[in-house]
Amino acid sequence: MINAAKTAKLALEDGTVFTGNAFGAEGEADGEVCFNTSMTGYQEILTDPSYRGQIVALTYPEIGNYGVNAEDVESWRPHLAGFVVRHCSRHASSFRSSGALGDYLAANRIVGIEGIDTRALVRRLRIRGAMRGVLSTTDLDDGRLVAKAQASPGLVGRDLVREVIPPAAIPWNEPLNRWVKLVEAPHVAVGPDAAHVVALDYGMKWNIARHLFDMGCRVTILPGTATASEILDLEPDGVFLSNGPGDPEPLVYAQETIRGLLGRKPIFGICLGHQLLCLAAGARTYKLKFGHRGANQPVQNLEDSRVEITCQNHGFAVEAESLPGDLEVTHVNLNDKTIEGIRHKTLPAFSVQYHPEASSGPHDSGYLFARFKGML
């Protein structure tokens, strides 16, 4: 029966309520409501730990078309609070598919809503800025839901990193997926003499580790709470600072660790890692109105003026005016001119706000991993 779907509601802190059908798990979840404009890669988005604490709406309306599989994951499970789509496909078509999206969400206890006017939601977020919300299949009372949305803690000032980091160090030895490379080429063998990279995991997307390993680095993942001395004890040739969820400012421990590494080891940071590096160097960060989330963000490399189409997922950014003299901007966002990349003028450290590891998203910026390797 087509009409038997269970009702779900999404309420925003401004009092707006969207009524749709439940899919995935039953229950209730609150968080900051954001949107992602990628047309492909929903499984990668679901499993990106940076979405911790967020209810994610996809702007592309047909989702679930190719099902889910065991390969296209960026961490061990979905992390986002809730999932919002216009339409979840009942038909999964892909030779790689091992199941349907709805079942995958249910198995991972993620609450989803479909059938709502996602474009209206996006326009609301664009105009009013990021809002807190609640997604529920259990409580359908508008008044109570709006109150819950207003009571949701939001992202600012919270440490969400501790909720998604691995409990202990793990060696990484998975190369890039065979689908990533256009021309088949074996990954570089990782011998005992290979450069050793410690990847500080604040909620890292696995494709970063895959890139590092694929280039022939020995990769050790440490939880983002590790101290500088714990890291230096491992005698790495370079330290990588990963992406992760939420606000970078309260992560004082991480900033301290980075200060302890800066100048002692080559550093490469992505997304939250980029923000933390800048904070450690003395810059400030601020919350964007509604963030950048998608796979079509144009970034201009100021060195050669070439443009890269990038994958992005961030709600905070580095404040240009606060940038200390020893950092220089290397990349800017063509749409809103925000900082997309920096480099330390004298020390071997650089970082980008966007996601050169892609997954999902274009591969235009993969050169940054080679640049990092060249510094080791």
Add this chain to the structure above:
Amino acid sequence: MPRRNDLRKILLIGSGPIIIGQACEFDYSGTQACKALREEGYEVVLVNSNPATIMTDPATADRTYIEPLTWPIVAKVIERERPDALLPTLGGQTGLNLAMDLDRHGVLAKHDVEMIGASAEVIAKAEERDQFKAAMEKIGLGVCRGQTVSTLEDAKRVLDQIGLPCVVRPSFTLGGSGSSIAYNRAEFNDLVAHGLAASPVHEILLEESVIGWKEYEMEVMRDKDDNVVIICSIENFDSMGVHTGDSITVAPAQTLTDKEYQRMRDASLAVIREIGVETGGSNIQFAVNPRDGRMVVIEMNPRVSRSSALASKATGFPIAKIAAKLAVGYRLHELSNDITRKTRACFEPTIDYVVTKIPRFAFEKFPEANADLTTQMKSVGETMAIGRTFKESFQKALRGLEVGSFGFGCDAKDRWGTPEQPSIDEVRAKVGRPGDQRVWYLRYALKYGISIEELHEATAIDPWFLGNLAEIVELENELRTKASLSRVDDALLRKAKQFGFSDRQLSAIWNEAEMEIRAERKRRGIVATYKAVDTCAAEFEAYTPYYYSTYEDPIETAAENVPPGHEALARATGRGDGRWAYLEDEVPPKTPGRRRVMILGGGPNRIGQGIEFDYCCCHASFALRELGIESIMVNSNPETVSTDYDTSDLLFFEPLTAEDVLNIHDRVQPDGVIVQFGGQTPLNLARVLSNAGVPIIGTSVDTIETAEDREKFKSLLERLGLRQPASGIARNLAQARAEAAKVGFPALVRPSFVLGGRAMEICYDSAQFEKFVAEAFLVSEGQPVLIDRFLEDAIEIDVDAIADGERVIVAGVMEHIEEAGVHSGDSACAIPPYSLPGPVVAEIRAATGALARQLHVQGLMNVQFAVKEENERPVLYVIEVNPRASRTVPFVSKATGMPLARLAAKVMAGATLPELGFYREPIPAHVSVKEAVFPFVKFPGVDIVLGPEMKSTGEVMGVSERFSIAFAKSQLAAGTVLPAEGKVFVSVADRAKDHVVGLAKRLERLGFELLATRGTAARLAEAGVRVTRLKKVQQGHPNVIDYIRNGELALVMNTPSGKGARTDEGRIRATAVAHGVPCLTTIQAADAAVRAMEAMREEEMEVHAVQDRFPNYGGPQSPSP
């Protein structure tokens, strides 16, 4: 400095007449390019032979040459204009090939003209199969295994390596012309021969078949700094084996994971870089094996294409405009995105809807043609629809197709549940074979409960698409369980609308009037809302007013938070909690004090209704904007200029059905609606719109109906003292027989309310009558069938006039070259008349004026007359009157310098002709000839004889001081190369034998050698003409077909005594077409051709810019002559 300051003048080549594989998309791209380059301060020189285009309007380019698209002619333009650069990538394959010819013949080098966008080397690398393949292999990309050959022997050798089925593709043809798939050796030999003949360089590619693989296209743009972006991905619903132009296609790609999509993106970037397209857009096609994901590159077009027009409309990203700017040096990040204004053109559009394109075919016009869909394109047009889900966009596209269907079944065309319901065996047989009707058989299959797995097995259509179709059928079945609309709850009704069901379908399901469904739906608040196409999924604010409809669930909020402008879409929840529910809508509210006028477009191109009507709609919009009126365009054809978001103040990309138009009307509340310009499509809606209270402006609906209504029209003519051929009207077979007896033979039989002479036939006796009248009843779908006395050997005349309710100005009197009986759209014609006596022309003018006044025409009117010699006196008959824009409006405008469509729109908005500065018929100083262009080469074996049913897809125009040279130019432009020497085969029907003697003598004088079969040969010999007698085809060899095949004939003159592909003469004509030998099928055309050949001995063809012929084009006339 990004902009190239070393260039001043740029030459642009258009794509010529509309043909299968090359339609108005190149008018769209060329017009955009002209605008873009002029905006940058360049002087633009344009050459195109097609007068129906917007781009050939004198206002579009600085210097416009409506001249044949051959390299010697364009060389003359280059000599005259001395452009600095040639931009070859915006005029389709024609433009590209012509640029290559100019390069090859040294014209560009001689005059120091630089090819910008793509160089000759790049074009060759992309277009020549071997070079392309080598390039792909060099960068490690998979390609279909195969090889290029130029002989049958080599072909057989290659076949041993790659095996059957095998794809045969001729090099350098457009629309995949001549391309096909061989399943066995016998077929293979035939196809190789046909392919070699079709290729201008006598070369074919034999390829491993990837039939059944998934097919994708990527639209890619690159700038000179090597920034590359993907504008759009397209997934074909029909798998590999059906030409992408004939496939249902969907944007964006639906069934690729991000891993696979990015791989295809990487491949696209690698391809455009390796081929080296310096700047601009390219289209790259891929095939993906659904079983293991293996991806191969199929081909690349290093130019703007049909798919890029679709991609532009699908995403809002103006590919051609940006391509033109990149060609003159800009980089992508230096150009702004018009839609968001604040972001740059250097990004990849993301969309939050699904786009479906469905091709439209014309097989009913060519019953002898093979209607299987293959790798050679056969469709003549397409429609596109936008919806929030695939199901919605698919059903919208089906009703936008205007083939009498209002979605996926459940309408008058639906055979399910009727006595004609196809059997399950028929359904199984039909789904397995790609054809224009397959989509309906997919539904029958689902209705029979055939599984998605079985259907996928049979069709290779992706299960995701099939699954969605199954959901539509599933919902239909659920809707059918409800006895009536009153038993259907809001949620289910809304769901039906969200699945794309039209009110018409719902009315068929519940057997209630469409307008009842509509009223009830509105009462329940289930109404369409409009969303913007904005390239960015609402991430940025959009400034371009480009909308589509969808059905969404309401959003609830506190009453005071309902966004402004949504009052009409909001209502209290009814729960008493003070909250309101509203539907979000993005259409801007009316500006107080500013009028809004809506123009209904022509929908998908078809034979009989194409670019000419789009030209009219665009001009109407330009005119309204000039008057300060807000213009609103509604159309569903992605190829057109009218669906460019720059053309009108508001653009609605919607099907042209009563429901969709009324929905827009409800939202925008126009002060007027124009139905005169979009051809038959909007006219067919006029009555129902008018009844629903839509304010139709211009000539009234009653007048339109008077002209269509035989009885009313007859009495009108009688009142005016005008003659009409004896005529009758019949609602059934018995009536038809009685009317035929009264009218007498020969009689013309046709259904009413159809355009393009569909099912119109001349019957010489009652046996023919019986056959054709049955067909006419079938086509007329309940409307009556018309029976007219046919005027044999009469001259036909078309007149376009404009009237403001009081004054009438005849804009152009066109004398047809072919005799009455050949559809006016298929006949060549000349302005001014070239043989009619002055008093007859005066009588025609007077009759036109009287008709327009009597009908109170406000806007355009087209009248068809015939002049027949009776008792040695010319007698004028009125054939028909159409109080609307005709197919000839753009031709007349360009022949006379009078901007008819613009004036008409202003008249409809209330202006009078004197207010607009127009007082009298314009008298041009030169002769303009319009010639029709036919798709016969795409339908091998089809007889090319012309008749009352229109078959041409496009037109060209030839202009000169002399009729003969103008005619010669029109022939050259239409691709008919009138020979200067060689052998001419003459074979004419008995009634034409007298005429042919004179022609033969003149050909002999020109030095041609004449060949004929017995009857004609005897007649010529008798008249003293030297003639070689040939065997008739059935008498053995060598016969004329051998001569054609051996390339020994320069010209065929063959007028029909009967017709049909199976007759000898039908085969002769079809063979001539297949081998590119010009074939004249009427005595009048033959006479004009001989005059042209004579004239070409005397003078060369000159080229002239339209701006020189009409320095004051479109400007007002002086009040006194």
